[in-house]
Amino acid sequence: MAYFNINHHQHSEDLLIVGKRDINQSYYVLTLKSSYQFPLIEPGQFVNVLVDNSPTTFLRRPISIYDVDFEQSTIDLLILKAGDGTRKLAEKNIGDMVNLLFPLGRGFTCDASVGKVLMIGGGVGLAPLLFLGKQLVNEGVEVHTLIGGRSKDYIIEMEKFELLGKVYISTDDGSFGEKGLLTANSIISELSAFDKVFTCGPDPMMKAVALLCDAYGVSCEVSLENLMACGIGSCLCCVEDTVDGHKCACTDGPVFNTKLLKWI
């Protein structure tokens, strides 16, 4: 087997902003158009965005691919205003260009080998799950989604997931859906009815989900958000400790099966 396993679809390109949608004060969606036909893009892959005119943003910012329209050659990014970089990006307008490296990383296992899946997303962790859910539905898989957030305002994009299948909601304060952490939602008691769990969100949430899946004997894939410098496997900054040693979240991941991680 070759030592290097380079994805030759990845490239650097200036894309045109053709759509911008503010979800609320914290979240927005950018739609970016390429002048070319897209290469193969897998659910769970990400882009590395160059944020210009932001003196405090030196490195690129990794962002998951939220949705893809292969016919229009557009991709959507769902972004949380976390700091200067993501705020500066939010100031861009339709007609502006954004430089991306994409598609990067290895995505979710997305095939018809599973009959029924539960996707679990907290906050902006929903980002990599929409495209995944759409592809799974296309494969004939039954898709359920559990969404968690602090309060009603943090439950976003629910309608998009309702188009895929059943949606369950948890909020910490009970302002929407069930009250409590997402891991306490009543659907969790039925975990063993699912063939697979896909999750993305804050680290403590993903770890709790991984533990539950382990307890219920359900295979679980997580999308990690480790800090990255290059996003292309050249700096070794983004590593996750796995049963096979340090693996790069940017090239071996960001998606990992939790049985490979040292979380359990």
Add this chain to the structure above:
Amino acid sequence: MMNLKVNIGNLEIKNPVMTASGTFGYGPEFDPYIDINRLGGIVVKGTTLHHREGNAYPRMAETPSGMLNSVGLQNKGVDVFCNEIYPEIKHYNTAIFVNVSGSTVEEYIETAARINELDHIPGIELNISCPNVKEGGMAFGTSCPSAVAVTHAVRQVYHKSLMVKLSPNVTNIAEIAKAVQDVGADSVSLINTLLGMAINAETRRPALSTITGGLSGPAVKPIALRMVWQVAQAVKIPIIGMGGIMNATDAIEFLLAGATAVQVGTANFIDPTVTIKVLEGIEAYMLRHGISDVNELVGGMRA
């Protein structure tokens, strides 16, 4: 016709643009973005005798105009390099340098001797300046006697181009440059990263698992340039300059300060095509200034 060729000791490279160790993987990572064969040379990731897992995550922090890293020489060891990596990179038509590190002089010797056997590796870069390992690394590069000891020992077993990479975490870098020149280094490269640290005030935690790490990027450029200039006053062997080079103008400044070639590091993370832009920018500068040989720029700062 414009000449871009420069000589690093006995080794001629096709142009002065190289990549810095630890920022360019082994090369193939950049195949989707650039034609590596156009570069003067590449320096692959730090290689040690034995496999190293490196330091715990987190090992990167963004800082004003730069970044800190504490990767800690993660690599699979020299055997895997020779048997599995080398066969997949030896076809590149560019000068490949292996960055060699160790915890003891013996480890440096053994690793260098193994790489000496590889036909398509014309040189090594002796890393006596890594700030991110507990033993060895920078400890060798911060005092004259130890820098001399390891350079001298490796010179006995390594018969190709020997580049010694210097640490900026010293009081007098020129003294160390001169000392390694005197025991057989063919060239010196500088600077490695500057020891630094960052704290997250909200969580009160250090940004890096190792607390301290190495600073790179444009933040270090003025220091790097000053050190290249100081070393150029002190040694006769070629200098390979680096530290914060983001574009052709930065690279030209290093040449003017006395560097024969440059290495581009952190900039590869922001733009994986930057090395080619630096190369084309140097050509454009030469055209604009009517310079036919890039060597005219080396040490060409006007008084």
